[in-house]
Amino acid sequence: MNASTLDPRQVKTVLEAALLTSQEPLAVADLKKLFDEELSSDTLRRVLEELRSDWNGRGVELVQVASGWRFRVRPEYQAFLERLNPQKPPRYSRAVLETLAIIAYRQPVTRGDIEEIRGVTVSTNLIRTLEARGWIDIVGHREVPGRPALYATTKAFLDDLNLRSLDELPPLDDLGSLVDTAGLAPIPPGAEEPVAAPLEELRRAAAA
Amino acid sequence: MNASTLDPRQVKTVLEAALLTSQEPLAVADLKKLFDEELSSDTLRRVLEELRSDWNGRGVELVQVASGWRFRVRPEYQAFLERLNPQKPPRYSRAVLETLAIIAYRQPVTRGDIEEIRGVTVSTNLIRTLEARGWIDIVGHREVPGRPALYATTKAFLDDLNLRSLDELPPLDDLGSLVDTAGLAPIPPGAEEPVAAPLEELRRAAAA
Amino acid sequence: MVSETAAAAPVARVYGEPVHEIPHDLYIPPDALEIFLEQFEGPLDLLLYLIRKENINVLDIPMAALTVQYLEYVEIMRAGALELAAEYLLMAALLIEIKSRMLLPRPAVAGLEEDPRAELVRRLLEYERMKLAAHRLNEVPQAGRDFSLVCVLFERDIGGQMPEVGTDDLRMAWMTLLTRAAVNRHHRITREELSVREHMSRILRRLQEARYVEFKELFDPGKGIAILVVTFLALLELAREGLVQLTQQPAYAPIYVKLKTSHLTTVQ
Numbered sequence: 001m002n003a004s005t006l007d008p009r010q011v012k013t014v015l016e017a018a019l020l021t022s023q024e025p026l027a028v029a030d031l032k033k034l035f036d037e038e039l040s041s042d043t044l045r046r047v048l049e050e051l052r053s054d055w056n057g058r059g060v061e062l063v064q065v066a067s068g069w070r071f072r073v074r075p076e077y078q079a080f081l082e083r084l085n086p087q088k089p090p091r092y093s094r095a096v097l098e099t100l101a102i103i104a105y106r107q108p109v110t111r112g113d114i115e116e117i118r119g120v121t122v123s124t125n126l127i128r129t130l131e132a133r134g135w136i137d138i139v140g141h142r143e144v145p146g147r148p149a150l151y152a153t154t155k156a157f158l159d160d161l162n163l164r165s166l167d168e169l170p171p172l173d174d175l176g177s178l179v180d181t182a183g184l185a186p187i188p189p190g191a192e193e194p195v196a197a198p199l200e201e202l203r204r205a206a207a208a
Numbered sequence: 209m210n211a212s213t214l215d216p217r218q219v220k221t222v223l224e225a226a227l228l229t230s231q232e233p234l235a236v237a238d239l240k241k242l243f244d245e246e247l248s249s250d251t252l253r254r255v256l257e258e259l260r261s262d263w264n265g266r267g268v269e270l271v272q273v274a275s276g277w278r279f280r281v282r283p284e285y286q287a288f289l290e291r292l293n294p295q296k297p298p299r300y301s302r303a304v305l306e307t308l309a310i311i312a313y314r315q316p317v318t319r320g321d322i323e324e325i326r327g328v329t330v331s332t333n334l335i336r337t338l339e340a341r342g343w344i345d346i347v348g349h350r351e352v353p354g355r356p357a358l359y360a361t362t363k364a365f366l367d368d369l370n371l372r373s374l375d376e377l378p379p380l381d382d383l384g385s386l387v388d389t390a391g392l393a394p395i396p397p398g399a400e401e402p403v404a405a406p407l408e409e410l411r412r413a414a415a416a
Numbered sequence: 417m418v419s420e421t422a423a424a425a426p427v428a429r430v431y432g433e434p435v436h437e438i439p440h441d442l443y444i445p446p447d448a449l450e451i452f453l454e455q456f457e458g459p460l461d462l463l464l465y466l467i468r469k470e471n472i473n474v475l476d477i478p479m480a481a482l483t484v485q486y487l488e489y490v491e492i493m494r495a496g497a498l499e500l501a502a503e504y505l506l507m508a509a510l511l512i513e514i515k516s517r518m519l520l521p522r523p524a525v526a527g528l529e530e531d532p533r534a535e536l537v538r539r540l541l542e543y544e545r546m547k548l549a550a551h552r553l554n555e556v557p558q559a560g561r562d563f564s565l566v567c568v569l570f571e572r573d574i575g576g577q578m579p580e581v582g583t584d585d586l587r588m589a590w591m592t593l594l595t596r597a598a599v600n601r602h603h604r605i606t607r608e609e610l611s612v613r614e615h616m617s618r619i620l621r622r623l624q625e626a627r628y629v630e631f632k633e634l635f636d637p638g639k640g641i642a643i644l645v646v647t648f649l650a651l652l653e654l655a656r657e658g659l660v661q662l663t664q665q666p667a668y669a670p671i672y673v674k675l676k677t678s679h680l681t682t683v684q
Binding site for chain 1 (some may be wrong): 432505507560564566568569571577578579580581582583584585586587588589590591592593595596610611613614616617620621623624657658659675676
């Protein structure tokens, strides 16, 4: 599927898929990133309005909130859904968990440190979620321009995770061997082609 | 809205809303709980099939996996969404993948069985990784000295791979294709198909 | 360039042919060797590589040649002072044993069962099957990695129930970060390092309350020597990261620890 040949209907399909899968509301600026070609905010808003009316009369509706657009259940359908596994606790998004992991393992850290490790911006909202929970707090400021706050985990965090100290967190020292850190596909199986550079090549390289 | 006066169209609307909001696949038995009135499994399945075809040609599709029904993004639309969300679960190393494959195709197996097949020690960390992911669990113990734990793959593993049962795993290579001279192939014990039946029994015994 | 020709020559292709030894003076860069050997998941993987590379019939493995070649690799690993897993040596012993049993006379009607190589062949094939299965399993699209799941907000009234987080969630989150390779692989976090970081947070919290604290007040001898050492390391790390300042006027006077402030920095 080529983003540059999108017709308006496909723009709507992509927007719908993105909004249905996002855990957070998506701002128009975020939605623009979905497409290669430049889409004006006006075009996007028009398609969003269309999408909203497409969902009229369904159990789920598209709404605009302060931070963007999102789908949610229509209040009149809540009662039905509440009959499903009512005891199931909600879960944090991966963004929240990653931020929490970085603060736990690398404390004290600034928001900039977290962004560097995650490779994406960390929203104020996200930090606030963890602060509101009482799991992180500010323990100081780094003396660089802007004096960014240094975050650390609190005792409440340890208590809630049933830990006596940070030492009891799972050690990370050998996790590296469990993931494909190079981001490469696994080495092709030996039956098709040899897995490794033949020793001869190494020798030749060494002898050269 | 009164559940006892639901017309078939509303049944579909409620099902759709439930499936769109659920973080886990929903089994037919779960879906029945949504309604006051008794709905037969057949009726539900018919409505689900209708819902599935309603979503044809959209960015999202309704699929059936091991634990039930759920919506997912069609793989051909994933490329668009990736521009929004760089967070993905880890790509595992070969050690993890080989261990997972042995558990998936030879289950139930002990850590010793895995070590025997791979010819190397299997670290606790490696097993923990797959357990933490919710892909494997202990379904019993082998009655030999030390009572080693028997591992099997979970429904969540099949769900994450969008499969309904172990039969849908990629088939194992024919031994004949691995040896040069067909016909002379020694048949290794247990080389046939993954054994699903004894596994169910073990689970039942473990739950009892 | 003797090694050039020696290296290019086929190694152990024919039954019973002598296998070229690696010249003793040949230098292989340890890094290259390590990367090369790291690609193997163990002795079975290495053996399979040797067999497939030479196009050897798995059902009729030339034990002498294979053993020599295998030992050659093991020898390089040892010479390179690489940490050699015991499994590699165990396999070497097994290969030698099979090789010697091949020399013994066998019953006239020798089926594969009587072949000393049968068990090795069975293991090699089973491992290869699983290795291929692992590769294929990894190609099956995975939720979250290759396709997203739908997740529409449902503001359920669950009595303000907060999301639960377990240590496994944090571990998983970290593995995700590792995969994205944004985290430097050499930045390994050990338990020891973690408790240092915990004490860094503790000292910073303490300094928030009091502008400065006397050095020795930060240490509590009652907690044991391990905590004292960790506290000291935490202070050093804080100073290194420029988060605190350690000052002492004359020699032997009390040492003070204070938060580093921009005001002080400019005065200096």
